[in-house]
Amino acid sequence: MQTIFYILPELFLSTSILSLLMVGVFVRRSFKLVNLLTIFSLGLTIVLILNLPDEIIKVFRESYIIDSFAIFMKILTLLFCIFVLISSKEYIKINNIDKIEYPIIILAATLGMILMISSYDLIIFYLGLELQSLSLYILASFKKNDEKSTEAGLKYFVLSALASGLLLYGFSLIYGFTGSTNFELISKNLNEDNAGAVFGIVFVIVGLAFKISVVPFHMWTPDVYEGAPTSVTSFFALVPKIAGIAVFIRFMYVPFFNIINQWQTIIIFLSIASMILGAVAAIGQTNIKRLMAYSSIGHMGYALAGIATGTNEGVQSTIVYLTIYLVMSLGTFACIFMMKRENIFYENINDLSGLSKNHPMIALCFLVMLFSLAGIPPLAGFFAKFYIFMSVIEVKMYALAVAGLITTVVSAFYYLRIIKIIYFDKPKKAFDETYDLGLKFSLIISTILILVYFIYPSLLLEIVSSILIN
Amino acid sequence: MNFPILSAIVFIPLIGALFILVINGEQKTVVNNAKYVAIFTSLVNFLFSIFLWYSFDPSISDFQFVEENTWIKGFSNYQLGVDGISILFILLTTFITPICIFSGINSINFKIKEFFVAILVLETFMLGVFCSLDLVIFYLFFEGGLIPMFLIIGIWGGPKRVYAAFKFFLFTLLGSVLMLIAIISIYWITGTTDVIKLLEIRIPHEYQYLLWLAFFSSFAVKLPMWPFHTWLPDAHVEAPTAGSVILAAILLKMAGYGFLRFSLGILPIASDYFTPLIFGLSTIAIIYTSLVALMQEDMKKLIAYSSVAHMGFVTIGIFSLTKQGLEGSIVQMLSHGLISAALFLCVGVVYDRFHSRMISSYGGLVNVMPKYAFVFMIFALAGLGLPGTSGFVGEFLVLLGVFQVNAIIAVLASLGVILAAAYMLWLYKRVIFGKIASIEIKKMKDLNKIETYIFLSLVFLTIFFGIYPEPLLSTIDISVDNLIENYKTNLNFYSLQK
Numbered sequence: 032m033q034t035i036f037y038i039l040p041e042l043f044l045s046t047s048i049l050s051l052l053m054v055g056v057f058v059r060r061s062f063k064l065v066n067l068l069t070i071f072s073l074g075l076t077i078v079l080i081l082n083l084p085d086e087i088i089k090v091f092r093e094s095y096i097i098d099s100f101a102i103f104m105k106i107l108t109l110l111f112c113i114f115v116l117i118s119s120k121e122y123i124k125i126n127n128i129d130k131i132e133y134p135i136i137i138l139a140a141t142l143g144m145i146l147m148i149s150s151y152d153l154i155i156f157y158l159g160l161e162l163q164s165l166s167l168y169i170l171a172s173f174k175k176n177d178e179k180s181t182e183a184g185l186k187y188f189v190l191s192a193l194a195s196g197l198l199l200y201g202f203s204l205i206y207g208f209t210g211s212t213n214f215e216l217i218s219k220n221l222n223e224d225n226a227g228a229v230f231g232i233v234f235v236i237v238g239l240a241f242k243i244s245v246v247p248f249h250m251w252t253p254d255v256y257e258g259a260p261t262s263v264t265s266f267f268a269l270v271p272k273i274a275g276i277a278v279f280i281r282f283m284y285v286p287f288f289n290i291i292n293q294w295q296t297i298i299i300f301l302s303i304a305s306m307i308l309g310a311v312a313a314i315g316q317t318n319i320k321r322l323m324a325y326s327s328i329g330h331m332g333y334a335l336a337g338i339a340t341g342t343n344e345g346v347q348s349t350i351v352y353l354t355i356y357l358v359m360s361l362g363t364f365a366c367i368f369m370m371k372r373e374n375i376f377y378e379n380i381n382d383l384s385g386l387s388k389n390h391p392m393i394a395l396c397f398l399v400m401l402f403s404l405a406g407i408p409p410l411a412g413f414f415a416k417f418y419i420f421m422s423v424i425e426v427k428m429y430a431l432a433v434a435g436l437i438t439t440v441v442s443a444f445y446y447l448r449i450i451k452i453i454y455f456d457k458p459k460k461a462f463d464e465t466y467d468l469g470l471k472f473s474l475i476i477s478t479i480l481i482l483v484y485f486i487y488p489s490l491l492l493e494i495v496s497s498i499l500i501n
Numbered sequence: 502m503n504f505p506i507l508s509a510i511v512f513i514p515l516i517g518a519l520f521i522l523v524i525n526g527e528q529k530t531v532v533n534n535a536k537y538v539a540i541f542t543s544l545v546n547f548l549f550s551i552f553l554w555y556s557f558d559p560s561i562s563d564f565q566f567v568e569e570n571t572w573i574k575g576f577s578n579y580q581l582g583v584d585g586i587s588i589l590f591i592l593l594t595t596f597i598t599p600i601c602i603f604s605g606i607n608s609i610n611f612k613i614k615e616f617f618v619a620i621l622v623l624e625t626f627m628l629g630v631f632c633s634l635d636l637v638i639f640y641l642f643f644e645g646g647l648i649p650m651f652l653i654i655g656i657w658g659g660p661k662r663v664y665a666a667f668k669f670f671l672f673t674l675l676g677s678v679l680m681l682i683a684i685i686s687i688y689w690i691t692g693t694t695d696v697i698k699l700l701e702i703r704i705p706h707e708y709q710y711l712l713w714l715a716f717f718s719s720f721a722v723k724l725p726m727w728p729f730h731t732w733l734p735d736a737h738v739e740a741p742t743a744g745s746v747i748l749a750a751i752l753l754k755m756a757g758y759g760f761l762r763f764s765l766g767i768l769p770i771a772s773d774y775f776t777p778l779i780f781g782l783s784t785i786a787i788i789y790t791s792l793v794a795l796m797q798e799d800m801k802k803l804i805a806y807s808s809v810a811h812m813g814f815v816t817i818g819i820f821s822l823t824k825q826g827l828e829g830s831i832v833q834m835l836s837h838g839l840i841s842a843a844l845f846l847c848v849g850v851v852y853d854r855f856h857s858r859m860i861s862s863y864g865g866l867v868n869v870m871p872k873y874a875f876v877f878m879i880f881a882l883a884g885l886g887l888p889g890t891s892g893f894v895g896e897f898l899v900l901l902g903v904f905q906v907n908a909i910i911a912v913l914a915s916l917g918v919i920l921a922a923a924y925m926l927w928l929y930k931r932v933i934f935g936k937i938a939s940i941e942i943k944k945m946k947d948l949n950k951i952e953t954y955i956f957l958s959l960v961f962l963t964i965f966f967g968i969y970p971e972p973l974l975s976t977i978d979i980s981v982d983n984l985i986e987n988y989k990t991n992l993n994f995y996s997l998q999k
Contacts, residue, residue, distance in 0.1 A: 417681070420681065421688070436678045440671060440678060443674055444671060455666075
């Protein structure tokens with residue numbers, strides 16, 4: 032019975048998925064109701080998770096772990112899931128994707144991510160991953176009459192299935208050469224002479240890298256970001272990244288930590304390549320969603336830099352980076368949701384011109400977000416990069432630091448380009464005024480968080496360092 | 502003293518900016534209220550800093566009014582404090598900002614509210630740079646100033662403003678991120694970013710060279726030194742008058758201040774090692790940019806190039822490491838802050854009326870604008886370092902200091918003084934004297950009330966400090982002595998260690 036208590040949040044989430052399906056089927060025109068109940072059940076899951084005891088618990092023969100790291104990551108996931116849902120309500124309605132399946136599939140994806148975050152066994156992890164991935168395929172092609180959206184879904188499906196295959200192949204190698212699927216046992220049986228297992232780890236890293244879209248496994252990202260409905264894009268940009276990074280940290284620091292010398296160079300390469308591509312490829316983009324795709328690739332590169340250090344500070348900085356990145360992306364996507372004239376959503380960067388004249392407050396928020404994404408002090412984005420540089424320089428990885436530094440300047444260029452269009456260019460027609468409170472709320476809260484972060488930056492750092500005691 | 506006066510001075514403009522931001526209502530009342538709030542805040546801040554100067558004790562070499570609060574726990578503290586050097590820069594900043602606001606009232610005619618917000622936010626960042634006693638806080642303010650300045654150039658600037666704003670931003674950012682790496686490295690080497698502690702901790706000399714170069718890259722771009730100066734003429738030409746004034750008067754000084762405080766204070770051995778580099782680059786800057794200034798057809802560009810030359814004097818003065826040289830370069834920075842601000846305002850005055858910055862489109866202004874001709878004359882003469890103006894005191898002291906160290910550099914640098922006379926007088930002749938160039942010029946009005954008061958205050962200070970620089974020198978005296986002494990003992994320490 033005790034075990035069931037520990038996995039209550041997961042059980043609750045599964046039950047609510049099933050019961051919401053019932054509600055959706057039996058109540059007519061129930062999108063609004065289902066959406067509301069989805070947000071409600073996500074909120075309740077957060078409460079249940081907060082209720083868990085503050086100790087390391089391993090259940091189901093040590094294949095499922097509940098520790099403060101997992102709890103923190105789960106809360107982030109659920110919280111940003113709620114924010115994505117409330118900020119995209121208007122978009123969903125106007126684009127006629129307000130089907131009951133939409134929030135329910137998001138719930139299913141979230142459940143998958145939560146399982147991934149807590150998994151302590153390769154098989155459980157894979158189950159969570161597949162639940163998440165299958166839900167994401169459907170979400171990407173949710174606007175089924177739209178050519179681009181269908182294409183995005185199909186592309187994502189084919190490539191992601193391939194990545195899952197590689198991942199599974201890697202798992203089988205690891206199992207074969209270490210004799211276990213449990214993280215702790217793997218860690219025990221793993222050493223650098225175990226060439227077969229090292230081989231398997233490379234496949235695992237490839238699979239994980241694909242899921243958080245870092246170079247050279249990023250090809251799907253721009254197309255999927257552009258093709259999928261913006262509400263789904265904002266979900267893609269935020270929520271799966273949390274689980275992806277969490278799992279990355281868990282894999283590298285628990286089962287594979289013994290052979291850090293083997294994977295470190297791989298991660299450094301992934302990190303540098305992503306930073307460079309994210310900075311350079313975004314320069315020529317005109318579609319803001321595509322630009323955000325490249326921007327997210329670059330940001331994931333920075334996040335990986337923290338993991339590559341192999342130190343506690345490095346992981347801390349990665350988690351801080353991730354958290355701040357989530358807030359910035361939330362704000363940016365909230366601004367993108369506001370680019371609407373007469374019920375048509377615009378995606379071209381040039382459509383933003385004159386925002387500063389027609390909607391000075393939105394323009395100001397967008398400005399804050401963009402400067403923060405570029406990492407200019409005193410905004411939160413600067414501190415995110417600062418911590419990463421701190422941990423990278425501590426272990427004397429100067430190549431990473433220099434790459435990060437140069438790409439910061441290069442990527443500042445394209446963020447500035449958007450600011451230029453907003454503030455310096457000739458005004459175009461005004462966008463529609465938004466009356467959606469959820470959207471406004473997300474924008475305002477993220478702007479305020481980014482702006483005031485510098486007053487007391489240790490707060491987030493303290494929380495993060497307290498969850499990493501083990 | 503328990504009242505955190507430095508924090509107050511730093512953050513009062515920010516509070517003013519927030520007030521302006523929340524003003525709402527009819528367009529006209531908003532503009533009016535914003536105007537009053539901006540003027541009020543900047544003047545109050547000026548009074549505060551006067552009070553700070555008054556209660557500052559120039560006979561103590563330590564930092565005064567030190568405030569310390571935990572900020573990033575276990576890593577860096579929020580620490581402010583001033584010594585004799587930084588207090589003068591604070592005064593300069595709080596004095597120039599109201600002038601910029603008045604000039605903005607005169608010449609900015611759209612998005613006025615946003616303009617005041619940008620100027621006030623910028624003031625906070627600039628003051629923060631001069632007050633901060635922690636490297637991370639310093640970096641935060643140093644770099645944060647890019648945001649408002651980028652917007653000031655980009656929104657209210659001239660036709661090529663986008664290019665100029667981007668160039669300004671990216672150049673400075675590239676220099677600054679290197680400094681960030683250096684700051685983090687200093688933390689890992691010494692375990693602190695507290696400037697007061699760092700002045701005593703001796704960083705091992707094998708690290709110093711690279712760290713120095715990283716700091717140098719940031720300051721050399723910002724100062725700017727030849728050959729990193731190319732962003733400056735563009736930024737100056739395209740920026741609105743108030744932007745040019747702030748840029749020339751204060752933003753450039755942040756780099757000079759950085760050299761004084763960090764390069765000399767924390768990295769003495771590398772400063773000693775790289776002195777020839779600084780001397781070389783500065784001498785080239787003085788002669789080369791003076792020659793370039795001679796050939797300019799755009800008034801703002803001419804003054805921008807002359808700024809680069811004057812900053813060359815500042816750097817050779819700093820790295821001469823003599824008392825005269827250091828004091829000279831500080832006085833030179835302050836006086837250049839007043840003079841270049843005034844010269845840009847002079848250009849702004851005619852630009853507002855005639856919308857041209859080309860020298861060739863003017864001529865004979867003395868006939869239509871006698872007051873203006875008089876003011877312009879004073880500042881042109883001050884710009885070339887005429888005795889009796891503050892420009893002379895700075896240049897003279899710098900040359901005096903450098904002569905003791907390296908006579909050749911001093912001789913070459915004094916060529917710059919001659920060239921300055923050439924371009925300034927020629928500029929003056931072409932704009933003010935001669936035939937009246939066109940009918941439109943004939944209709945131009947002389948200085949209005951606000952402009953007259955602005956110029957009078959600047960004229961007064963320029964001449965006052967030219968005749969009686971004692972208040973400045975007595976304020977910085979002990980701090981400069983302390984700086985040199987510290988530097989010398991450090992050098993001795995390292996040479997013994999070898």
